[in-house]
Amino acid sequence: MRVFLISVIIWLISVPSSFSQPAEPGTLRMVKQFGTEQEQRLNELERLDLKSVLEELTSPAFFSEEEYLDEAIYRSFNYRVSDAVAFMMRFVHSTQTAGEGGRSLYIAKRVFQVFPNDSLGPLLDLYSMSGPRVRANVIYAIGQMSGDPAVRSLLTEALYDESICQEMTAETVGEPLRICDVAYNQLVIRYKFDNMLRTIGTAHALDVRDYHIDLLRAKL
Numbered sequence: 001m002r003v004f005l006i007s008v009i010i011w012l013i014s015v016p017s018s019f020s021q022p023a024e025p026g027t028l029r030m031v032k033q034f035g036t037e038q039e040q041r042l043n044e045l046e047r048l049d050l051k052s053v054l055e056e057l058t059s060p061a062f063f064s065e066e067e068y069l070d071e072a073i074y075r076s077f078n079y080r081v082s083d084a085v086a087f088m089m090r091f092v093h094s095t096q097t098a099g100e101g102g103r104s105l106y107i108a109k110r111v112f113q114v115f116p117n118d119s120l121g122p123l124l125d126l127y128s129m130s131g132p133r134v135r136a137n138v139i140y141a142i143g144q145m146s147g148d149p150a151v152r153s154l155l156t157e158a159l160y161d162e163s164i165c166q167e168m169t170a171e172t173v174g175e176p177l178r179i180c181d182v183a184y185n186q187l188v189i190r191y192k193f194d195n196m197l198r199t200i201g202t203a204h205a206l207d208v209r210d211y212h213i214d215l216l217r218a219k220l
Contacts, residue, residue: 012213022191022219024147032071045076050087052185053077058103073107073114081118084111089122092137093130095167109141116146124150136182143186155190158183159213166202174202184213193219 034042045053053076056062068085077084088108094101100173112119120142127138139158142151161179170178181200188196197212 022193024152025144025190032067034071038068042072042075045064045072048076050080050084054087054104054107057107058100063103063107069107069110070114073111077111077115079113080085085115085119085122089126090111091124091133092126094137094140095133105137105140109144114143115208116148120145120148120150123215127154132161132163132165132179135161135163135165135179136177139186140177145162152220155183155187156217159187159217159220172202174204175206177202178209180213181209184209184216187216187220191219 033039041056042142045056048056057069057072057076062072090109091101091104091108094105110125123138123142127135130138135158139155142154145151159180163179164176165179166172166176166183168214177200184200187193193216196216200209200212
């Protein structure tokens with residue numbers, strides 16, 4: 001009996017990581033204090049309209065400091081969350097994700113992370129009725145949102161979607177990204193998997209991408 005128990009303990013210790021559920025991201029904690037000058041900027045944001053707030057959030061003063069950016073989002077929008085989410089959804093709808101469009105989409109992603117309860121429903125609805133390029137934006141937007149089962153379900157199902165979601169340009173190397181590639185990238189970041197390819201890009205051959213996607217499916 002004792003030998004059997006020891007064997008069971010050894011087996012449990014050596015069970016592959018795919019047997020355990022990866023930890024979900026937590027809800028962001030807001031209401032932090034910053035220096036006098038930063039606090040003054042935060043107070044000024046609360047009096048601005050949505051468009052003006054977005055312009056400020058994409059400035060270097062906020063954009064490059066994640067905690068400060070999240071606090072700015074919370075204080076700017078916590079009394080008008082529905083309006084802010086609706087305003088930010090336009091950047092998920094857009095297929096212009098380079099330059100200014102990409103910065104605006106990143107701010108939208110952070111807004112959804114700060115206010116997940118108000119954002120998830122509209123994002124899921126948009127995903128269900130959109131083409132591949134907008135679906136890719138939704139995957140990017142919800143990739144690090146706090147742990148609602150619907151987020152995990154959408155990202156996991158997207159691993160089986162081979163629809164092309166990237167517009168090719170003269171500078172693009174290799175094959176365009178697919179929905180499953182974008183989902184892979186978000187899932188690896190979301191669950192902090194070890195010993196996995198960190199990012200699938202256009203330079204990776206399709207068979208290489210599929211190999212790593214199969215490995216990830218086995219972990220989920």
